[in-house]
Amino acid sequence: MNRNNEDYRSPAVPALTKILLEDVKKIFKTTSGTPFLIPTTGTGAWESALTNTLSPGDRIVSFVIGQFSLLWVDQQQRLGFNVDVVESEWGAGANLEVLASKLAADTAHTIKAVCIVHNETATGVTNNLASVRKILDHYQHPALFLVDGVSSICALDFRMDEWGVDVALTGSQKALSLPTGMGIVCASPKAIEASQTAKSLRVFFDWKDYLKFYKMGTYWPYTPSIQLLYGLKAALDLIFEEGLDNVIARHNRLGTATRLAVEAWGLKNCTQKEEWFSDTVTAVVVPPYIDSAEIVRRGWKRYNLSLGLGLNKVAGKVFRIGHLGHVNDLQLLGCLAGVEMVLKDVGYPVKLGSGVAAACAYLQNNIPMIPSRI
Amino acid sequence: MNRNNEDYRSPAVPALTKILLEDVKKIFKTTSGTPFLIPTTGTGAWESALTNTLSPGDRIVSFVIGQFSLLWVDQQQRLGFNVDVVESEWGAGANLEVLASKLAADTAHTIKAVCIVHNETATGVTNNLASVRKILDHYQHPALFLVDGVSSICALDFRMDEWGVDVALTGSQKALSLPTGMGIVCASPKAIEASQTAKSLRVFFDWKDYLKFYKMGTYWPYTPSIQLLYGLKAALDLIFEEGLDNVIARHNRLGTATRLAVEAWGLKNCTQKEEWFSDTVTAVVVPPYIDSAEIVRRGWKRYNLSLGLGLNKVAGKVFRIGHLGHVNDLQLLGCLAGVEMVLKDVGYPVKLGSGVAAACAYLQNNIPMIPSRI
Amino acid sequence: MNRNNEDYRSPAVPALTKILLEDVKKIFKTTSGTPFLIPTTGTGAWESALTNTLSPGDRIVSFVIGQFSLLWVDQQQRLGFNVDVVESEWGAGANLEVLASKLAADTAHTIKAVCIVHNETATGVTNNLASVRKILDHYQHPALFLVDGVSSICALDFRMDEWGVDVALTGSQKALSLPTGMGIVCASPKAIEASQTAKSLRVFFDWKDYLKFYKMGTYWPYTPSIQLLYGLKAALDLIFEEGLDNVIARHNRLGTATRLAVEAWGLKNCTQKEEWFSDTVTAVVVPPYIDSAEIVRRGWKRYNLSLGLGLNKVAGKVFRIGHLGHVNDLQLLGCLAGVEMVLKDVGYPVKLGSGVAAACAYLQNNIPMIPSRI
Amino acid sequence: MNRNNEDYRSPAVPALTKILLEDVKKIFKTTSGTPFLIPTTGTGAWESALTNTLSPGDRIVSFVIGQFSLLWVDQQQRLGFNVDVVESEWGAGANLEVLASKLAADTAHTIKAVCIVHNETATGVTNNLASVRKILDHYQHPALFLVDGVSSICALDFRMDEWGVDVALTGSQKALSLPTGMGIVCASPKAIEASQTAKSLRVFFDWKDYLKFYKMGTYWPYTPSIQLLYGLKAALDLIFEEGLDNVIARHNRLGTATRLAVEAWGLKNCTQKEEWFSDTVTAVVVPPYIDSAEIVRRGWKRYNLSLGLGLNKVAGKVFRIGHLGHVNDLQLLGCLAGVEMVLKDVGYPVKLGSGVAAACAYLQNNIPMIPSRI
Structure with missing residues (x-):
């Protein structure tokens, strides 16, 4: 990362970005997902996940099991969503029985998303994402499955495609051991589709701008951190070298x-x-x-x-x-x-x-x- | 900047932050302003300036004189503001006569803010901010005065207090010559007051979270880039050394x-x-x-x-x-x-x-x- | 150290060097010594100490207590000195009784120097330098007292002036925690005097060239490593900060x-x-x-x-x-x-x-x- | 180069060194030469070239055409060689006619070496090395051909094997654009042979120690600068990439x-x-x-x-x-x-x-x- 700034509009940066977008999918274990490398923190990555897929007033289910899931719920509420908060004692995992009963009751499919923190950093609790998917499938519920993987992805077993996660996100400063400053968000095709119609107001976090520049092959709607891009390359190389x-x-x-x-x-x-x-x-x-x-x-x-x-x-x-x-x-x-x-x-x-x-x-x-x- | 991550919850980071917040006010030439060091880009700094001071539907005046002012107006519209767009030929400065007539006509004070890019990077045009203030004062108009100083602050003459600017912003990767990743926003007391009631939905960009942690003395509502903080210190030291x-x-x-x-x-x-x-x-x-x-x-x-x-x-x-x-x-x-x-x-x-x-x-x-x- | 090369003939490098030469005396605990910062390793620093103070054929006493003292003796012999080798079992310290008897016997003062490794890295043995001085003083013997402090200085108690050490030396890569490449040698006034007449052939290691440039105020007879000079400054600052x-x-x-x-x-x-x-x-x-x-x-x-x-x-x-x-x-x-x-x-x-x-x-x-x- | 120290006795450093020794031969354009990467400066590399191939009293021919060739001659004299100094006006190249007449007269082959600076940095003069070789060959003179290539190798056309150069040397801080601290010396088989019998006293600069460790596969008789080794790798990679x-x-x-x-x-x-x-x-x-x-x-x-x-x-x-x-x-x-x-x-x-x-x-x-x- 120890390098000068360079012009992100030169051909070199898109070439690097293209490689990174492919590489980064591997850490999510996805082939169908679309990754976004957003100059922000985990909190920003949360906001990106929510505002691109949901509209104010949407009903969502979210679990509070510690400080970070609590903060995410706070964000969800302040962004205008109608949150069914499912609390556990701090130290316990997400209460999936409540989720099951909510989904069972929601035959009208008013629940638009289930939001869960994979690993709650405050209490050292890892939730079972495969079970969440199983419950969603059991009730054939179409809710989006949004996962905070900030302190899990690249360190814990995480399988975006296999578990049908719709949005997964992490940050550069956790398992990637980079400086803070890059929120990495990955969206399933279903999440991308949702983003076309989601009414939450957003510009900085709007995936549409990224997708437009992806199509153009220039990749960046605004200035990325050149240093973090090269840092991400180095971090991923280290990870792939270790396996x-x-x-x-x-x-x-x-x-x-x-x-x-x-x-x-x-x-x-x-x-x-x-x-x-x-x-x-x-x-x-x-x-x-x-x-x-x-x-x-x-x-x-x-x-x-x-x-x-x-x-x-x-x-x-x-x-x-x-x-x-x-x-x-x-x-x-x-x-x-x-x-x-x-x-x-x-x-x-x-x-x-x-x-x-x-x-x-x-x-x-x-x-x-x-x-x-x- | 070439240093390891360190725990931002240790006492060392708030101590550094406190110094930075004081130092950074000098580059805005303000004593009454409140600065925010946001882990984002210029586009995010724009969003921070707008969503903290305005509510969807608010009428604002904004100038298009080139690509960057155009993008800001696009953001303003997508965030739900009612924008009076004042266009100039690309290569000309902001049409302040139109501003004057709009303010003159607006005796009901429906215009909540005037948004202007200090230096339009696409055309190499620097707007006259002192004149904007003069016009606002002439009509005793209470509209907020929001300035994009991305390619000006620390390089062009900029005087936040003297010109009565309410929100000014810049980015780490311009005159500060740092990597991209820090949006620096400075808010006048009037802007801070506006932020208490502004109804734009926001969390990541919300000044209230910063102000809460400022009061607690820990300063950070979420993880900052340690490296950019030290980089900012070094960049400001260089600038103050040169004068x-x-x-x-x-x-x-x-x-x-x-x-x-x-x-x-x-x-x-x-x-x-x-x-x-x-x-x-x-x-x-x-x-x-x-x-x-x-x-x-x-x-x-x-x-x-x-x-x-x-x-x-x-x-x-x-x-x-x-x-x-x-x-x-x-x-x-x-x-x-x-x-x-x-x-x-x-x-x-x-x-x-x-x-x-x-x-x-x-x-x-x-x-x-x-x-x-x- | 992470910086570009700069012209060592510009005024900035002598200014830095002057500070370093003063600072470095503190780690030797000397006020009367003259330090040399030589672009070499410990082995080169050894050679500098010997060739500047001795002439081929000179009789010296040297102790072998492990691999590093052995290598120094090998160097002494290959440089043409007449070495009284005093061996100890590996794991024991230098045999100072033999030194005493040799000095006692040497009323003609044919012994020109006593060479000792302060800390033998191969066996983890620290010799008692104060005792060596006591013995020299006891016999009022004028032999030079040369000390390899490679793995001691800045880490073990070392007192050049108090113990009457004539040449002490260390390397950048040991207690200073810098990259290899700087041999730091410090000479007492008596050693400097000896260097005026020592007949060992030498140019690269010759103190006379340094002293000439010290007098001129440009300090360097040949190109130093700018990076190591700044690194030494940083390392000494860390040490002085800790005490x-x-x-x-x-x-x-x-x-x-x-x-x-x-x-x-x-x-x-x-x-x-x-x-x-x-x-x-x-x-x-x-x-x-x-x-x-x-x-x-x-x-x-x-x-x-x-x-x-x-x-x-x-x-x-x-x-x-x-x-x-x-x-x-x-x-x-x-x-x-x-x-x-x-x-x-x-x-x-x-x-x-x-x-x-x-x-x-x-x-x-x-x-x-x-x-x-x- | 921006990396921690590592144990040079671990298997990683010899592995790197082996690659470097092969790569570095390319910049000398030699296949038969033996390179030495010595922790020293150009002045030290000079001393290494001379003391390994010559004995005190040996007659050599050396050219003074500017400050750096003058300093080399000074070194040659102080190291005890009998130097036929051939002077040119500063601004002119080496006087090869004098060389020719000296070689012609020297039927007894008392001249043991011809020493020449390829590029005199003080006057911007590049000597014609091919001509030197031609003259040596013309008189079938066995003198060693020693070349200072400090400011030439990797920048000017230099062909060790083709021109029959016996010792060529450069420094890290010149065309390689590295920090000062590595003298790179390359010796022909004839020079290596000469080093077996040369009587100049030397230890730090002695090729024999290197050759001994080359044979053992550990490569280093004393601690190298890990950072410069990796820097050399990077510099050579840049050069080979450009061609x-x-x-x-x-x-x-x-x-x-x-x-x-x-x-x-x-x-x-x-x-x-x-x-x-x-x-x-x-x-x-x-x-x-x-x-x-x-x-x-x-x-x-x-x-x-x-x-x-x-x-x-x-x-x-x-x-x-x-x-x-x-x-x-x-x-x-x-x-x-x-x-x-x-x-x-x-x-x-x-x-x-x-x-x-x-x-x-x-x-x-x-x-x-x-x-x-x-």
Whole structure:
């Protein structure tokens, strides 16, 4: 990414863009989807997904299971949609039984979309998208299936075509390990069709402008970040070199190791059931006599360690360990050792080394040789 | 900018942001304005300016004098505003007489905003913002005064407070010479007030979210680009080191030199009157027997020279020489020499060296010593 | 360092050099020394120290305690000096009793220099330089005191003036954490005087050329690496910001933690006595049934972990853990965890987590808060 | 080059080195030569060439035609060789007639080497190496043929094998456009043979150490700059992509254009005859009433322009325009325009634009399309 600006109207940028649009479809596991590389953040990608497919007043179903899904629902409401909010306890996954009953009742097909966060970063909960599709299919419901994959795509198993996802989105700064600034949105043919008639007012996020320039072969309705385009190329090359499925396996390995450490510390995972365990972030519940924010502060101030705060309902109650993106086993182990020291600092009677030992015992049996070094 | 991601929720990022928000006000020449650093492009900054201050159906006056003002008007219409479009011939400035008559007639104050592009990049026309303010004041009209300063701020004389501009905006990739990805919007107290009641639906661009986090001292409603924040710091440091007024004087010098070269080549400036001459871009009219796109293509393919295409109404008729940002006199002269060769390549009987000679004759008398090197 | 080349004959480079030469004296803890920033490696810095102060045939005393001191002796011999080689078992420090007896016997002052490696990287042995000075003083011997500080200066306690060191040297790629390419040599007034008459043939390494250009104020007899000069500025700024003594304390902390881990694993430190323990590198002895090279290979191939090979006499018998430069506690702990897994991989019955636990127990009580973050 | 240090003892660095050693032979146009990538500057590369092939007291012939050849002779004398210095007026090429008569007289073959600078940077003189070889062959003289190609190789036509050059050398910071820090030396089989018996004392520069590690397949006797190795890879890739002969043609084009400009300014080239004109640097003689150093100072202080000083005998009398490395036509034209303004500043009655016009008239007919953009 360390390069000068160049004229995005020169022939070089469309040539690069064309390659990127093809490559990026692979991380969504789609062949029929249409990707958009939007100079925005995850929040902007959300807005793009919603405003291009829905009209103000449209009824949608959306799940609140933590801070990020909450923020998305807030956005949905402020953009004028009529949101059936389905809440779960924070730490649980989306309540799909409620979804089923809503769809069953909605014989008139007033529900236009089902919106779900694949991986709730605030609680470390991964929702089961295949089940959502199954329910939609069971009721032969035509609602669009919109997925926030910000902290999942390129790290967790995600299958746009197989699961019939209509809009999936991610951001450059998560599993792609790039700087913030690119919202990557992928739309199914059905979503593209919906965008022709969706009445939400939008210009910056309007897919129509992109599609017009795609047809012209110049690709960009406005100035992209040249640096992020080259960065995306480099990030995808790294991922394809490792192998997307190997990347996903690595995240599973790191997630498992982290959970074993948490268990060894005698602490509770915020995620209530194993089926929801997230392989990209682990939210750890602290005992009531400890303020989790103090753990985060102390990690940063003493150990140069970045942990995630507990947000909103779980503020003070959980801290979060991220294991997402271009990160390897030893980096995680250094982090886990740091957490142990912080825990002791704040008065939790952890046995130093216990979490690292548990993680190592698992990792030592499961880390593969680095293919390029064999 | 060449640095790792860091946790934007750590105390370091708000500390940096606080400094940036103060510094950035200087480039707008405002003390009362509130700046927003939005992870978006110029098009997004436009949308932010409009949706935060206006409600669908609001009547606004907007000028079309070239491709970029045209695109803004297109955005205004698609966002549901009732736009009084005031057109000028491409190459002329905004027709302020029409504005005057509209304001005179609008005793009921149905006009909610006047939208104007400070510098129209497509035609190299700089509008007179002081006159706009004078007219508004003359009729004591309360309309908001919204200014696109994408290709002007930090390069042309711009005075937000003195001229009573209510929203001004620019982008990171223009005079700041950064990568694309940050829309910088500055709102007057009156604009902030308008944003409390504006009914345009918005979330990603909503100033309210920013203001809420400003108050909390964490500053960011969603993930900023850490790299662009540090880049902005570096760019502003460079500008303040040179001196903002010296930067503006340098752009005037480069613009003047370019215009003298165009004159020496016997070609016409697309800009019809001297009062509208732009110091950041010069659009050059080619003779009818030449396709200006061929000039751009040839510059890129043979001389590694980036010229701007003629857009829309002036496609094929003009090409554009940019002289904006972190560019110096000799770089411009190399570019002008390149243009001369391209002109000859495509059959225009230019006297090689003539434009450079004219530019040099002026520059040699007007370039100051570099202060840090005296 | 990420910057274009610039003309080293412009006034900017001497101005920067002047600052660097002053700053660099601080890391040697000297006020009377003269530093040279030579575009070379540690091996070249060695050659610079020797050829500028000695003449072929000169008698010198030099210690072999491991691979790097061995290579220096090899250089000394090949450059034509008459070397009294004082050998120790690998893992022991320099035999200073032999030095004492040689100096005692040398009433004619035929010994022109004593050459010693402060920190032997191959065995993790730190020699006691204060003792060398004490012995020299005790016998009032005028021999020059030449010190290889490649893996010590900026990381271990080093006091050029207090210990009467005549030439000290280091390299950019060690404690300064820069790319390889700058040998930093510092000469006492006595060494400078010796350089006026030393007869070793040399041009590239000749201090006289530097001194001539120092006097002229242009500083460089030949082209320096502009990038490394700016890099050195940045590295020194980081060190001074942390505080040189804090940097040294950090290395002591990391070294101690590593040694505690080694002990917990039930392995032996190659360094035979505590007084010689190195805070920048730890050489670990493996049981005879294990090939230490396999540990290094496996670390690299499976865990992306860089360990040091056992060299020469200790090849196959030791592997080395580096804890030098811009490295922090959690990075070390990640490394230690990796070592544990590798040890298990190769059949050593390590208790996973044991070393990390021992290190953490120490670190948790000894890591200070990060001053800039309090 | 923008990358972390990595362990040069890992398998990755030898693998890269092996490729580099093969690639680098192409820029010398040799198949039988052995290249050395030495962490040093051009001055060090000189020393490497001399000390590996010669013994103190050896008689050599060397030419002084400007400051850099003078410095090399100074080095040769200080390293103890018996130098037959053949001087030319500064601005003239090496006096090959004197060489011929010396070789003719030397039937005893006491002359061990002929040392010549291919391109004298101080005067912009390129020597005719093919003629040197012809003379050596004519007298069937076995002297080694040592060539300083610092400012020629990769930019001027250079043919190691065809011209029977025994040692050729260049530096990273010249035509390769890398940072300073790598001396690239290439030795013929005859030179390698000479190195087995040469008695000059040397260690850092000793080829034997390299050859030993080449055989072992680890390649490095001491720590290389990882960054420069990757930089060399990138630089060579750029050169091979453009085509080495196209690179040489580009330098010829830029040199020709510069000379045409000098002529148009009514100034004299320091180089006395066309056959010696250098395509990498042009030394321009100023009228006696002007101090050329003032031109350089003013270029730097007012125009951010880097010109070369006149050195030693031509100090104050010439300034130098470099046109070497990764530089294109428009950059040169910007530079020439800058020179014109500086000339006027210091009182030389140049017609502004005249040099640029002359250069453009030539370039416009001779610049090819950029292959990757056709």
